[in-house]
Every structure is written in structure tokens, then in C-alpha cells.
Amino acid sequence: xxxxxxxxxxxxxxxxxxxxxxxxxxxxxxxxxxxxxxxxxxxxxxxxxxxxxxxxxxxxxxxxxxxxxxxxxxxxxxxxxxxxxxxxxxxxxxxxxxxxxxxxxxxxxxxxxxxxxxxxxxx
Numbered sequence: 001x002x003x004x005x006x007x008x009x010x011x012x013x014x015x016x017x018x019x020x021x022x023x024x025x026x027x028x029x030x031x032x033x034x035x036x037x038x039x040x041x042x043x044x045x046x047x048x049x050x051x052x053x054x055x056x057x058x059x060x061x062x063x064x065x066x067x068x069x070x071x072x073x074x075x076x077x078x079x080x081x082x083x084x085x086x087x088x089x090x091x092x093x094x095x096x097x098x099x100x101x102x103x104x105x106x107x108x109x110x111x112x113x114x115x116x117x118x119x120x121x122x123x
Contacts, residue, residue, distance in 0.1 A: 073116060
């Protein structure tokens, strides 16, 4: 059985979600499919939005945002890579070889996401 992926949010994200709720209402999805609100936005919606803004696949992709965030969190903000990998829902390989490491580091990840949001606010 798949483990649930908990995502701690920063203050800024919570405010955006509150604002978004006024637009999307009480539907099942934060980002519903524009053609059928009973379905989520498609995986290609971010890519299509980037293309609409004039970015090519050589310049940026949806996955590119994740890679950029991962790199900056590690190299600029000095955040532990295992915290970052947990937040991105990547498999975290335990250096001690424990097969069943089920740590989630929620408190540290909440701090990490606040640090990331504050970094972005200061750009």
C-alpha cells in the first residue's frame, strides 16, 4: 500500500489557497479541469501555461521548477537533501541501509518550506 504524502505548507501558500478557495469554491479539486470540474487539471496544464507565456521546453518545464527548487534549497539555502527529497516525494535512500525508514521530518520540512517561500519573496 502506498504511503500518504503529507505536504507542510508555508504561510504564503496557505494565504494563496485561502484566496483560491474563493474562486474554486467547495469543489473536490483546488485546480479543477476547466472542461469538467469533477476531474483535476491535467498534467499538461502547467506546460501549456508556460508555452502560452512564450517559454520553450528548452527554457522551462513544470518539472524544471522542481529541479530549480531542489538545487537552490540545497546549494543556496543549505537545507539537508533528505528533507528536500521527502518534500518532493522522492525515494529517500537510507545511508545506513535500513529498509524500512519511514521518517517524514514534518517539522523540519515545514521550516524548509517557510525558508523557501521567504527566499522567493525576497527575489
